[in-house]
Amino acid sequence: MSEVRRNRAELAREKKATFGADVDLQQYQILAEDQAEALDFDTLTTKDREKIIQSGVDLEEKGRAGTFLQADHRIVHCAVTQPGLEVLPMAQALEEYAWLEEYYWQAVDVDADKYTAQAELHFQNGYFIRALEGQQVTTPIQACLYMKHENTAQNVHNIIIAEEGSELNIITGCATSPHLQSGIHIGISEFYVKRGAKLTFTMIHDWAEDVMVRPRSGIVVEEDGLFLSNYVCLKPVRSLQMYPTTRLTGPGAVARFHSILVAPPGCELDTGARVVLEAPHTRAEIISRTITTGGVIKARGHLKGLKPDVKAHLECHGLILAEEGTIHAIPELEAHKAGAEMSHEAAVGKIAEEEIEYLMARGLTEEEATATIVRGFLNVQIEGLPPELQAKVDQAIEESEMSMM
Numbered sequence: 344m345s346e347v348r349r350n351r352a353e354l355a356r357e358k359k360a361t362f363g364a365d366v367d368l369q370q371y372q373i374l375a376e377d378q379a380e381a382l383d384f385d386t387l388t389t390k391d392r393e394k395i396i397q398s399g400v401d402l403e404e405k406g407r408a409g410t411f412l413q414a415d416h417r418i419v420h421c422a423v424t425q426p427g428l429e430v431l432p433m434a435q436a437l438e439e440y441a442w443l444e445e446y447y448w449q450a451v452d453v454d455a456d457k458y459t460a461q462a463e464l465h466f467q468n469g470y471f472i473r474a475l476e477g478q479q480v481t482t483p484i485q486a487c488l489y490m491k492h493e494n495t496a497q498n499v500h501n502i503i504i505a506e507e508g509s510e511l512n513i514i515t516g517c518a519t520s521p522h523l524q525s526g527i528h529i530g531i532s533e534f535y536v537k538r539g540a541k542l543t544f545t546m547i548h549d550w551a552e553d554v555m556v557r558p559r560s561g562i563v564v565e566e567d568g569l570f571l572s573n574y575v576c577l578k579p580v581r582s583l584q585m586y587p588t589t590r591l592t593g594p595g596a597v598a599r600f601h602s603i604l605v606a607p608p609g610c611e612l613d614t615g616a617r618v619v620l621e622a623p624h625t626r627a628e629i630i631s632r633t634i635t636t637g638g639v640i641k642a643r644g645h646l647k648g649l650k651p652d653v654k655a656h657l658e659c660h661g662l663i664l665a666e667e668g669t670i671h672a673i674p675e676l677e678a679h680k681a682g683a684e685m686s687h688e689a690a691v692g693k694i695a696e697e698e699i700e701y702l703m704a705r706g707l708t709e710e711e712a713t714a715t716i717v718r719g720f721l722n723v724q725i726e727g728l729p730p731e732l733q734a735k736v737d738q739a740i741e742e743s744e745m746s747m748m
Contacts, residue, residue, distance in 0.1 A: 345444075348453050352463040355454035362643070363584025363613045366555050368457060371496040371527050373465050374415055384412075384420055390521045391491070398516025399547045400487045408482040409472070414489045415497060416467035427478030427509075429471065433500050436471035443471070446502055450533040450561025450590075458557040462498045462531045469499035469531070474509035474540070486515040490526050490554070500531040505540035505568075513542075517556075518549040525553035525581075532560040536568035538593065545573040550580040552609065558585040566593025566622070574602040576612065584613040586643060591618065591625040599628045603721055606638025606668065615643025615673070620653040620683075627655040632721055634661070635668030644687070645675040651682030661691040662720055664713075 359365050384402060387395070392402060395412070404410050404422070409430040412419040423430050437443055453463050469488075474480045490497050505511045517528060528550075536542045550556060564570050570589060589598045600616040618627040629644040646655040661670035672689040694716050702712035 348448060348463060351454040352460040355460040356457060356464070358454065358456050358460065360456040360458065360557070360584065362586060362641075363557070364582050364611060366527060366557070366582070368461055368496065368527070370494070372492075372494055373496050373498070374492060387419070391489075394518050394521055394549065395487055395489060395516070398487055398518040398549045399514050399545075400485050400516050404485075406482060407485050408480050409484040411470040411472070411484075411486040412489065413468060413470070413487070413499065414491045415495065418468065419489075421470075425480055425482060427475045428480050428484070429473040429475070430484060431471045433469040433471050433502065434466075436502070443502065446504065446533060446535060447500075448533075450535070450563050451531055451559050455559060458529045459531060459559050461496070462500055462529050462559070465496070465498045466500060467498045469501040471502050472511065472513060473504040474506055474511045476506040477508045478506075479510045481510060481512060483512045483514050486513065488515070488517045488528065488530065489520070490518070490523055490528060491520045492526075493523050494525050496527045496529065498529045502533045502535075503542065503544070504535045505537060505542040507537040508539045509537070510541045511543070514545045514547070516547045516549065519551040519554055523551050523554075525551070527555040527557065530558045532558065534560070534562040534570060536562070536564040536570050536596075538565045539567045540565075541569040541571075543571045543573075546575070548574075548576040548580065548583075549578050552579040553581045555581055556583040556585075558587075560585070560587035562587060562589040562598065564589060564591050564593070564596040564598055567595040568593065568597070570598045572598075572600045572616070574600075574614070577603070577605045579607045579610050580612075581609070582611045586613075586615050586617060588617045589619065589627070591620050591627065592622055594622045594624045596622060597626045600630065602631045604631065604633045604640060604642075606633070606635045606640045608637030608665070608667070610638030612638065613641040613643070615641075615645070617645040617647070618655065619647045619649065620655060621649050623650045623652045625650070625653050627653075629656075630658045632660055633670055634717065634721070635663055635665065635670055637665040637668050639669045639671075641671045641673060643673045643675075645677070646685055646687075647677040647679075648683035648685055649679050651680040654684045656685070657687035659689045659691075660720070662717065663691065663693050664717070
């Protein structure tokens with residue numbers, strides 16, 4: 344840890360985040376190295392295995408180019424099956440690659456808020472994933488950050504690099520042990536998409552009802568690079584606040600964000616994305632589908648065009664399925680040059696009675712009609728998403744339907 348970086352983090356220990364409920368970090372325990380049990384695939388309990396599988400991880404590693412699994416701060420499993428791909432625990436990568444300091448805390452500021460500060464001051468590993476130049480790693484890499492101990496803080500730092508002309512497809516699942524009720528997850532993720540590279544990142548969250556979640560992500564996309572992010576959160580969580588920022592630094596760079604969110608009663612989701620189009624001919628898209636069954640959702644989006652000949656679109660659609668539920672759509676467009684083409688649309692409301700009546704007239708019960716409409720609303724086919732990752736998104740939606748109805 345550099346002295347300058349540590350000092351910046353120390354000064355930000357109590358710095359509140361711009362968005363989201365403030366969390367008292369002192370109430371959560373930070374496990375010492377000898378407090379977390381050593382685990383591997385074979386020693387996971389049946390219930391732990393089931394919960395990890397629900398987050399999208401295949402424990403048999405069939406059709407996977409690599410696997411990373413961390414429980415609390417212990418590495419459970421780390422493996423690679425395809426050449427041209429690196430998957431390492433973050434601490435090991437920092438030790439082996441001196442050049443990694445050029446990427447570490449470069450896309451996210453270490454002193455952005457109290458959560459980034461804690462991730463630096465109480466570093467607990469994370470993963471490093473890298474596709475070497477020209478390598479097409481089309482088979483998914485899977486990663487899981489798992490919380491097993493009650494009322495603890497998990498502080499991880501991840502770096503993902505798609506080198507020039509490469510391709511990466513990552514599915515990551517974050518989850519908690521079935522017996523765990525409360526805790527906080529702080530995850531720093533830095534993505535670097537080099538010239539002509541493609542990186543698809545699909546994240547499925549499956550937390551506990553009293554868990555606080557504070558991801559902090561930064562993305563840099565170079566010339567003709569493509570970053571595709573898909574986020575799915577359909578299970579209860581006490582409070583989630585995330586607002587990844589992407590910089591499109593080279594001509595022809597593209598970023599697309601798709602999110603699917605459900606907020607049950609007692610759940611607060613403050614999510615969104617920000618894309619800064621810094622180079623000509625860059626493109627950006629932010630699309631969200633949100634449903635509240637009693638919780639609160641704030642769906643943010645910020646598109647900032649700094650050059651002419653950029654195109655960007657922001658879209659937020661929300662369904663309110665309970666009287667006490669709230670959805671607040673906050674779209675923001677910012678153009679600094681003539682010729683920037685930017686648009687947004689937002690729509691929030693209840694299911695129209697005539698839609699339900701139409702389906703009931705064709706033999707469906709009211710409950711079946713509502714379920715059909717919700718399924719159609721959430722089932723968004725994501726352009727460019729590999730079929731296997733789309734199947735994982737679809738599976739997560741199907742598993743959530745019964746709990747929503």
